[in-house]
Amino acid sequence: MNNELFSAWLNLTKYHDRLLKAMDCTLQEQFQLGIKEFYLMYYLAQSEQKKMKLSDLVPKVGLSHSALSRLVTRLEQYRGGSLVERQTYANDKRSIDVFLMKKGEHYIHEMEMVINDHLQSRLSEKDIQNIKRLVE
Amino acid sequence: MNNELFSAWLNLTKYHDRLLKAMDCTLQEQFQLGIKEFYLMYYLAQSEQKKMKLSDLVPKVGLSHSALSRLVTRLEQYRGGSLVERQTYANDKRSIDVFLMKKGEHYIHEMEMVINDHLQSRLSEKDIQNIKRLVE
DNA sequence: AAAAAATGTTTGCGCATGCATGTAATATTT
């Protein structure tokens, strides 16, 4: 077995997991929301009209249809008030639009700042360069 | 928000997830075992006596004590025969050693080859260099 | 126009996880 290659993979996994868990923890503590919740809202915030069809979110967020459906439900029922809203999509009543509500917009901006700080403080300039190179 | 930094992070996550899911899928198909199962057995195979204390495996595999305990149970009850065995640790009867059985050793060798091929075929030389740089 | 196939979402189910707790064994204090 080519141990070099496998070791490199193992290290990448550990590196990524460590960063991810720390970030998830931070978000959980400060907002009672996880990374997946963040991703969903992030893509909505990026979108033109602050809404996207559920099925378009699937490949973005990286969850199954069912998981995403329930994720939306959780965000609708967020303790402090809905962050997101289901809207029926007029052109095709099978679809739904997931709409980012005002409260959600506010949250996502705060979360972005927290995440940015989090990354800034944990990644060296060298790391950042390497990450960029890796995925370009 | 520093979008460059965040984008780099997002891409790293997607890159890693894609590789990880594909690998998990391969192992699931060929061995009806997942990545975590592989990691556990891999560390046992690396160890001097093909056994490690449960608590020493926790930081290696990256799961909680409880999850690891159940993972061992699953490997003990593997359909085709136990891959792993619980052994009481004489010096401290609270501890257990997780021991890699012959069948498990056989499996782990095959899995290593599959994973190595998997990585070889999916990572370019450039990727490999970058990964190594990232985690050194 | 009715029947069949396809599409988008939700729901039922089983599984793996982490947290909190339980239990047994060992270490420390008094």
Add this chain to the structure above:
DNA sequence: AAATATTACATGCATGCGCAAACATTTTTT
């Protein structure tokens, strides 16, 4: 030596996940 605290693992429980099936709404076929 008895009482207390700590350690190592197992277990009950709630949660989030993916798969498969159900459901509702188009679209295509006949």
